[in-house]
Amino acid sequence: MSVMLSDLSHAVLAFRDERDWEQFHGLKHLIVSLCLEANEILELAQWKSDAEVDALPLSFEGREALSDECADVLAYLLLIADKAHIDLGIALHRKLIKNAQKYPVEKSHGRREKYLLL
Amino acid sequence: MSVMLSDLSHAVLAFRDERDWEQFHGLKHLIVSLCLEANEILELAQWKSDAEVDALPLSFEGREALSDECADVLAYLLLIADKAHIDLGIALHRKLIKNAQKYPVEKSHGRREKYLLL
Amino acid sequence: MSVMLSDLSHAVLAFRDERDWEQFHGLKHLIVSLCLEANEILELAQWKSDAEVDALPLSFEGREALSDECADVLAYLLLIADKAHIDLGIALHRKLIKNAQKYPVEKSHGRREKYLLL
Amino acid sequence: MSVMLSDLSHAVLAFRDERDWEQFHGLKHLIVSLCLEANEILELAQWKSDAEVDALPLSFEGREALSDECADVLAYLLLIADKAHIDLGIALHRKLIKNAQKYPVEKSHGRREKYLLL
Numbered sequence: 001m002s003v004m005l006s007d008l009s010h011a012v013l014a015f016r017d018e019r020d021w022e023q024f025h026g027l028k029h030l031i032v033s034l035c036l037e038a039n040e041i042l043e044l045a046q047w048k049s050d051a052e053v054d055a056l057p058l059s060f061e062g063r064e065a066l067s068d069e070c071a072d073v074l075a076y077l078l079l080i081a082d083k084a085h086i087d088l089g090i091a092l093h094r095k096l097i098k099n100a101q102k103y104p105v106e107k108s109h110g111r112r113e114k115y116l117l118l
Numbered sequence: 119m120s121v122m123l124s125d126l127s128h129a130v131l132a133f134r135d136e137r138d139w140e141q142f143h144g145l146k147h148l149i150v151s152l153c154l155e156a157n158e159i160l161e162l163a164q165w166k167s168d169a170e171v172d173a174l175p176l177s178f179e180g181r182e183a184l185s186d187e188c189a190d191v192l193a194y195l196l197l198i199a200d201k202a203h204i205d206l207g208i209a210l211h212r213k214l215i216k217n218a219q220k221y222p223v224e225k226s227h228g229r230r231e232k233y234l235l236l
Numbered sequence: 237m238s239v240m241l242s243d244l245s246h247a248v249l250a251f252r253d254e255r256d257w258e259q260f261h262g263l264k265h266l267i268v269s270l271c272l273e274a275n276e277i278l279e280l281a282q283w284k285s286d287a288e289v290d291a292l293p294l295s296f297e298g299r300e301a302l303s304d305e306c307a308d309v310l311a312y313l314l315l316i317a318d319k320a321h322i323d324l325g326i327a328l329h330r331k332l333i334k335n336a337q338k339y340p341v342e343k344s345h346g347r348r349e350k351y352l353l354l
Numbered sequence: 355m356s357v358m359l360s361d362l363s364h365a366v367l368a369f370r371d372e373r374d375w376e377q378f379h380g381l382k383h384l385i386v387s388l389c390l391e392a393n394e395i396l397e398l399a400q401w402k403s404d405a406e407v408d409a410l411p412l413s414f415e416g417r418e419a420l421s422d423e424c425a426d427v428l429a430y431l432l433l434i435a436d437k438a439h440i441d442l443g444i445a446l447h448r449k450l451i452k453n454a455q456k457y458p459v460e461k462s463h464g465r466r467e468k469y470l471l472l
Binding site for chain 4: 237239241242243244245251255256257259262263264265267271275278280292293306308309310313320322324327328329330331332334335339344346
């Protein structure tokens with residue numbers, strides 16, 4: 001994880017531009033694709049119990065599949081961020097500050113109902 | 119975007135651990151939550167035309183909403199990666215190499231049917 | 237569409253029971269599968285403009301694909317309803333009454349912002 | 355469930371037409387909305403164990419919430435079917451025949467891996 005977010009963004013944008021694909025990347029299309037990729041991660045968990053999903057990354061195949069689908073979600077997230085001029089690092093820090101106000105430590109410690117990292 | 123992925127990961131994990139929430143973070147729960155957050159981005163595009171979605175980041179409210187939902191997706195992606203011992207930077211580079219083999223530049227340049235960044 | 241909802245439910249439950257699959261049909265598993273099937277419909281619309289999606293049912297292949305995915309969503313909806321002892325016909329009528337209160341005709345006629353069939 | 359699918363369809367279309375909302379119901383919009391509603395069902399299962407989700411319909415509030423979200427999914431499914439000229443009853447029967455060929459009883463009895471009602 002010792003890589004700059006901007007380096008990952010450049011790699012994805014270079015991949016897109018070498019193929020002249022930006023013309024297909026309307027923001028709504030990217031958002032739909034992000035959802036489809038998130039669901040491909042969910043598909044890896046289909047019909048599996050919580051314990052079976054926890055064990056998924058323990059096999060080589062399971063972790064590779066999970067790794068590939070996570071990469072796809074990240075790729076679309078970077079494409080969306082580029083299109084919308086969002087700095088994902090700043091976005092995350094701002095959101096964590098909002099969440100910290102919504103879920104103060106003293107009220108939400110160890111409590112699932114207070115929880116929900118939304 | 120000039121931030122290390124590992125710094126973002128640490129921030130999210132610290133938020134989680136201050137609240138003692140890891141106990142709720144089974145991998146399947148995180149995956150379901152990632153999907154729900156991806157759908158919250160999609161909800162911002164509901165009933166809007168492609169052009170209206172492209173214009174979403176041009177308003178302050180639209181960009182803030184998009185930024186917050188993207189941050190949530192990134193947060194869950196980082197939590198999943200931590201749980202599954204996946205390095206998202208390596209995962210993305212490996213996936214781009216796979217995609218480059220699947221969609222060689224000479225065959226997929228400017229072609230939507232060859233495309234699909236899956 | 238001149239078929240009873242109960243007949244469709246019986247057909248899906250018979251299919252399940254002939255294969256002794258109820259043992260796998262925890263409610264959460266069915267809900268996850270419903271989402272995955274809904275996303276398979278969305279996948280048919282990926283990278284397509286609004287007009288291209290409107291034209292999808294005009295081709296034999298497009299309509300067959302859409303028909304199959306809609307059938308899958310309906311199948312899981314019927315399985316969920318059976319498991320949760322929900323009568324989908326009553327559920328729909330009750331929900332339309334709630335929606336009618338939320339979106340009275342005089343306030344929501346022709347207005348998209350008032351709208352959202354949620 | 356002793357109601358004709360066509361009666362439910364008429365009820366949903368009447369609700370739509372009283373509000374003059376068909377103008378907003380491009381097929382892609384309906385598909386996106388179907389996915390969002392499916393995810394609202396999933397949201398009821400977020401952070402809950404399999405057993406907790408199985409118990410959801412046992413409380414009045416849980417069953418009412420589930421019933422409402424299932425109704426929304428059915429409403430959009432009926433709107434999509436109307437727009438695409440799909441008879442959902444025929445679609446389901448055709449799909450079950452396809453699935454029966456894909457998952458013959460003798461090979462898939464009690465076996466999860468052969469399973470997947472897709």
